[in-house]
Each structure stands twice: as C-alpha cells, then as structure tokens.
Amino acid sequence: MAKDPVAQQMEVIRRGAVAIVPEAELEARLRAAIAESRPLRVKYGADPSAPDIHLGHTVPLGKLRQFQDLGHLVVFIIGDFTALVGDPSGRSKTRRRLSPQEVKENALTYQDQVFKILDRERTEVVYNSHWLSPMRFPEIVDLASRATVARMLERDDFAKRYREGKPISVLEFLYPLMQGYDSVMVRADVELGGTDQTFNLLLAREIQREYGQPPQAIVTLPLLEGTDGVQKMSKSLGNYIGVSEPPRDIFGKVMSVSDELMWRYYELLSRLSAPEIAAGREECRRGTNPIVWKKKLAYELAARFSDPGQAAAARDYFEEVHQKKEVPERMPEVEVGEEALSGGTIPIIDLLRLAGLVPSNAEARRKIAEGAVSYDGEKVNEHGALVRVKDNGVLKLGKRKFRRTRLSGGRKNN
C-alpha cells in the first residue's frame, strides 16, 4: 500500500525537529491542506537587529526550506518593529536602539542571506511594523489583557531572572504578546523556532485562540552550539560562523571546533544522511584521523555559502598555513610610507600599529614580550627593535595574523 502523503510529509518534518506540538493538529492541517490543495502558511520571524545570519539560523531555515519543498508557503516576518523598539532583554546592558534606516538596511542584507537557503517563489516577506506601528493604546491594552503575569513567569528565563533579582521590564512581557499577535495577523498554520522560542510559540497559540483563530502548530528545532561548544551560537557571544563570511573564514572556524562538536554540526547542518554520518563516526573511532572528516564538513559548509571553487581554495589555504605552517600566498597588505621610515627602518611597535594588528603600544609591547611577533621569519624580541622594512616582507603576529609590507615608493599623496 502506498504511503499516505500526510505521513510522508510528517516524516520529513519530524526529522531533526525537537518537538511538534501538537502532532495531531499538524497532521490534521496537512490533511486539510492536501484536500483543499492549498499550501500551509508557515511562519518564521527574525529581528533584523544585526545584519548577519549565522549557521545557527540555518537550522530553522533549512527546515523552512523543507516545508517549501513539500509545497508550503513560508511567511517570513521581519521584526522591524521589534528591532526598532530595541529588545531590553539580556543582562544589564540596554541594547542600543537602532535607527529606522539601520533596520531597513539590515532587513535588506538579511533577505539576501536568507534566500541562499529559502525559495524566493514560495516566500512571503512581511514587516511586523505594518500592523504593530499603527496600533492605538486601546488595542494594546486589549492585547495585554489576554495574558497573565503568572503565565509570563512560567517562561524559564523570566523565572530565573526574577528569582535572581534581575530586572525584567514590562516591555519584555509585551514581546511574546507582539509575537503572538504577528501569528494572528499572518494567520499562521505553523510556526517554527528554536527551542528557546518554545514559550513564545506556545503563547502565540493562546493569542490566536483569543482572537478567534485556530491555534498554530509549532515545530521547535535544536539550538546550534557556537564554536566554543558550550553556549548557543550568537553574534554577541562571538562564537558564530556567519553565512556571508569569506569561505576561508568559514572553513577555518569549522576546523577549530572540537571533535565532539563536529558531529553535532554534522547532524544539524550537513546534507549527509544519518547513516553516512554514523559511518564517519565509526571510521574515526577505528582510528581515522578526525581531521579528515572535519575538513569534509568545513568544505561542505564553505561551498554551500559560496561555491566549490572557493571552498577548495579555502581548504588549500588552510592546509598550507595551518597544517604546513607556511606563509599564505595572499594576505592583507600594509603600506609603509617614506615618512614613517628613518634610514629604511621603523620601530617594530609602530609597524604593528600601522598594520592594525594591535590596538595600543602597550599591547604591542606585550605581544613582543610574549614572542608572538616576527618579521620576515625572524622573531622580534626587543620592543625597541627597529626593523628594516622590505617591499614584500611579512609581518606576523601570533599564529595566523599576517600582513605583507609594501613600500609606497615616493608617491605620497594618494
């Protein structure tokens, strides 16, 4: 007997998801959609507070893509209103408010990146400021009356902060409400999000019910750990790999994750099937150097966000610089003007600063004392050292920061 199409779709949706709540409702929706031959409206929201999409975002985006491939419509909400207000959550630091201009720019670069994964044809992009901005106070009051403080405090991070005596602003209570209202406005059938969004996604169901809509089904996806392997990937923690980064950086960052984390990345990011990944794991257990598999993953990801040629170049670079410890062929250049030289030499500290490798003279001195600095293969140990600058010389700080020095032969004013 041929497989039921609903069961088939459910199987695809379930793969890699943490939870589907409630499964039966999603099934019912799929069944109705097929019967009426209309696509489900699958909601996903993102705040354009930072312009970069990183690998962590690609986990839900990949799932959205699967929905699209099953014939459904993605409603991509750009939370420009949210970004404008400036989410105050997270520690004592008040997040800087973005200007409308910045939000607009971020939103645009955001879309470019998103469509590296999503199918533009099956995506509806909407801005939540369209309905949130014009709301009047009576409407907001009405919305606010739909949830209770006790309910809000069920959310784990609120409860935790409350317990620890950390501030929670009323505005933060409003956030889940706005998000829920978004679901009402776009008539979401399904909403996707990371597991950290579980509360908001569930609350949106209640809001929809309050406004007389059938509640959306929700699909939660695992949060990807950042390159440190501990905290979730996020830009502010600096442990992210951005999809718009140069392939060389993507490759390098993937290579720097621990062996254990590599398998996690395989599961959440790779297009390889589960059995293929399991086989790789087994291979390594039997003695294959994990670097082989790490390179494979690094290549796959670098290629996905650029192209195979560039990914291969990134791999060559990695092998040459880090494995063979050779000096890379291409590196940023620093131009040394005649006015900076005296008798063809320049104090090493000045050179480091000129190259932008250190933020202060004191830092330069420290790095020199640590034996981290070399020029043209020769270690510089004296912080008062003068180096004779060559055209095409190589200044190195630490293991991987290189600058090629260029003499700006006489042409001063350009």
Next chain:
RNA sequence: GGGGAGAUACCGAAGCGGUCAAACGGGGCAGACUGUAAAUCUGCUGGCUAUGCCUUCGGAGGUUCGAAUCCUCCUCUCCCCA
C-alpha cells in the same frame, strides 16, 4: 507611600580612607603541546612621549595631605511592607 539592599574593569565578583590600575573566577590574546584541534600547562589582559605620568570603581558636588572606600544630592536596579 514607607523601610532595607545595591551600582566596581569585557562579564561575574572582592575591596570599604593610604601599600589600588584595583584580589579571584570566566572570557579574550599569546607561548608550549597538537590535527590552526579540543583538553591541559604557562604568561599577559587601562593608556602614554614610560623606572615616571595620565584616565578609570553609576553621575555631580563635598570632607581629607590623601577617596573605589566617608558625607550630600541625583540617576538606575532589587527585596520587604502598603
């Protein structure tokens, strides 16, 4: 509205009149070891025209030879009571 506690460097957190550019932990950077791994060990982690000088302990004043430390006011946060 009343009472209490608190605000310290990137984060957490000591210090409570001089010896404080400020303990300790985390993070970050560098060195060793490696597979640019991870883990571990070690060092560094305000700036400068540098054996000295300058700025920094929520903000503004004040006391003092001297203040992160004491006083006044202000701003913000938390707790208890109403």
